[in-house]
Amino acid sequence: MSRPVPVPTDLSAPFWDAARRGDLVVPYCPSCDLRFFVPEPVCPGCMAAGWHYVASTGRGAVYSVTVVHRAPGPGFDTPFALAVIDLDDGATLLSHVDAGDPDAVAIGMRVRVDFRPLTDEITLPWFVPES
Numbered sequence: 104m105s106r107p108v109p110v111p112t113d114l115s116a117p118f119w120d121a122a123r124r125g126d127l128v129v130p131y132c133p134s135c136d137l138r139f140f141v142p143e144p145v146c147p148g149c150m151a152a153g154w155h156y157v158a159s160t161g162r163g164a165v166y167s168v169t170v171v172h173r174a175p176g177p178g179f180d181t182p183f184a185l186a187v188i189d190l191d192d193g194a195t196l197l198s199h200v201d202a203g204d205p206d207a208v209a210i211g212m213r214v215r216v217d218f219r220p221l222t223d224e225i226t227l228p229w230f231v232p233e234s
Contacts, residue, residue, distance in 0.1 A: 106178025108225055114142040117156045122226045127216045128156040129194040138193030161216030162233060163190040170205045184208035188230055200230045 111119045121128040131138050132146035132154040145152045168186040171179075184205040188196045200208045201217070213233040218226045 106221065107176060108222055111225075114144065118142065119225060121156070122218060122228055123224070125218050125226075127159045127161040127228055129159050129190070129196075130154045131157040131193075138190075140194045140196050159190055159192050159194065159216075161190070161228070163188045163214060163230075165189075165200065165208060165210055165212045165214060166195065168200065168208045168210060170208075186214075186230070188214060196228070198228060198230050200232075202232050 109115075109119065118128055129138050129140050130142045130146075132148060132151055134151035134153060135146060135149035137146060137148035138157070138159075139147055146154050166187040166189045168184055170182050171185050172182045174181050182205045184200045184202065186198060186200045186208060188198055188200075190196065200212075200214055202208050202212070214230040215233045217229050217231045219229050220226050
């Protein structure tokens, strides 16, 4: 059985389109200057509906990490490091971090985004140690 594939919605389609091009974008609210993730109908900071996507450098630091040893479903290779990433330019993402050895991923580790095709239509942002 294969891994589940994200299904883009009206809110998330620009994110997936950018990822397929090798770009990381995050929602940005000009009303309160907040970058956030995941995309929501309104800004979680001020409830404004006028947010839009902006480019991210894709660089940040591991805020928290866990090594997953039991697959959450079919199609996942274990073990893998799942981390909360604080991006340098705002926003926080939950993502895989591939450092070769999942146990090598540590809080505070500097990381950068990398992209891995899952299907012809969906490319996943992963993070790798910053070199």
